[in-house]
Amino acid sequence: MIKSFIQCGLSVLLLCMLVQAATAQVVDVNAFEKGIQQPAIQVFDVRTAQEFKTGHLPNALQADYTNKTEFTDRVKYLDKQKPVYIYCLSGGRSTAAAQWMRENGFAKVVEMDGGIRAWKQAGKPLQGAVTEKQLAVSDFKTAVKSGWVLVDVGAEWCPPCRTMIPVLEQFLQQHPQVKLVKVDGGRDQEVMQAVKANTLPTFIAYKEGKETGRKQGVVTLAELEAMVK
Numbered sequence: 307m308i309k310s311f312i313q314c315g316l317s318v319l320l321l322c323m324l325v326q327a328a329t330a331q332v333v334d335v336n337a338f339e340k341g342i343q344q345p346a347i348q349v350f351d352v353r354t355a356q357e358f359k360t361g362h363l364p365n366a367l368q369a370d371y372t373n374k375t376e377f378t379d380r381v382k383y384l385d386k387q388k389p390v391y392i393y394c395l396s397g398g399r400s401t402a403a404a405q406w407m408r409e410n411g412f413a414k415v416v417e418m419d420g421g422i423r424a425w426k427q428a429g430k431p432l433q434g435a436v437t438e439k440q441l442a443v444s445d446f447k448t449a450v451k452s453g454w455v456l457v458d459v460g461a462e463w464c465p466p467c468r469t470m471i472p473v474l475e476q477f478l479q480q481h482p483q484v485k486l487v488k489v490d491g492g493r494d495q496e497v498m499q500a501v502k503a504n505t506l507p508t509f510i511a512y513k514e515g516k517e518t519g520r521k522q523g524v525v526t527l528a529e530l531e532a533m534v535k
Contacts, residue, residue, distance in 0.1 A: 330404060331416045335428045338418040342391050348384050350392045351463070352377070352403045353422070357395060358463065359492050361432030363425070368463040371399040379523070383465035386412045393418040393425075434463075441494040446487070446501075451515035454484045454534050459498060460507035461491040466524045467507045477530045484534055509533070 333341065342349050342363065351362050352371035362368070369380035371394070384390060390412055394400040397420055404415040418425070425432070450457065458474065460467035478486060489497050491506045501510060511519040511533035519533030 330401065330408075331414070332401075332419050333416060334419050335425050335430060338391060338393070338416070338425075339430060341389075341416060344389075346388050348388055348390045350381075350384065350390050350403075352392060352394050352399050355492055357422075359434070359436040361422075361435040362463070363393065364433055366463060367465050367468070368461075369465070371403045377403070380465045381407065383469050383524075384412070389414040389416060391416045391418070394421045396421045396423050436493050438493060441489060441497050443496055443500045446489070446494075446497045447515070449485075449487045450512040453514070454481075455487055455512040456484050456530070456534065457487045457489060457501070457510040457512065458507060459489040459491055459501070459503040459510070464491060464506045467491075469524050470507055473525070473527055473530070477527055480527075481531070481534060 341347065342365075349363050349366040351358055351366040351368045353368070354370045354372070355368065358366075358368045367380070367384070369377045371377050390404075390407065392400045392404050392407075392415055394403075397417065400417050400421060404417050407415050420427075422432075449455065456477070458470075460470070462468070474486070478484065489501075489503070491498065491503075498504070501508075503510070505522045507523065509521045509525060509530060510517055513534075521529055521533065
């Protein structure tokens with residue numbers, strides 16, 4: 307009888323612990339701001355790219371939660387064992403995204419109550435509002451018209467783009483004859499349309515202005531090298 311009571315009590319305790327682990331953690335903007343200043347924090351913006359360009363939190367990565375393909379592709383490059391601080395415009399999308407992430411193995415997901423609207427109302431600054439001029443298509447064509455060129459269509463806020471940084475660095479070290487041309491996936495929309503690049507990252511190789519190869523997403527060093535042979 308006592309043994310059964312103890313086992314029942316342990317089961318209830320375990321259930322409570324599991325429920326607590328799955329419970330949403332929602333904090334106000336002040337706690338969120340303090341939280342993202344900690345080391346090894348991943349800041350995740352689940353608004354659209356257009357919203358992101360109007361201003362975002364420091365060091366934020368971006369994936370549009372309403373675009374399921376983009377979201378599931380980019381979220382897999384986050385570390386499930388490190389805390390994720392997530393936000394959107396007002397809290398609706400981030401709540402849904404956070405729930406999905408918890409159900410898919412992310413250890414700690416912290417939501418910002420009220421999203422960017424609450425952040426602005428608290429008088430807190432944003433970073434990265436796009437004010438720079440787009441890269442002109444004519445300038446892009448000039449940049450790729452001679453020699454070997456590797457075009458990197460990406461963005462610093464794109465998780466798989468960040469994953470590719472060390473691969474690109476190694477590639478350029480081993481192939482100094484190849485010039486790198488970067489196209490900002492959040493700003494240079496006209497060039498992206500001209501080269502038909504709809505996925506970040508996209509890598510396009512040119513020789514004397516002619517496309518010789520193209521790869522999308524995270525690729526290996528060998529795959530990049532194959533495009534410039």
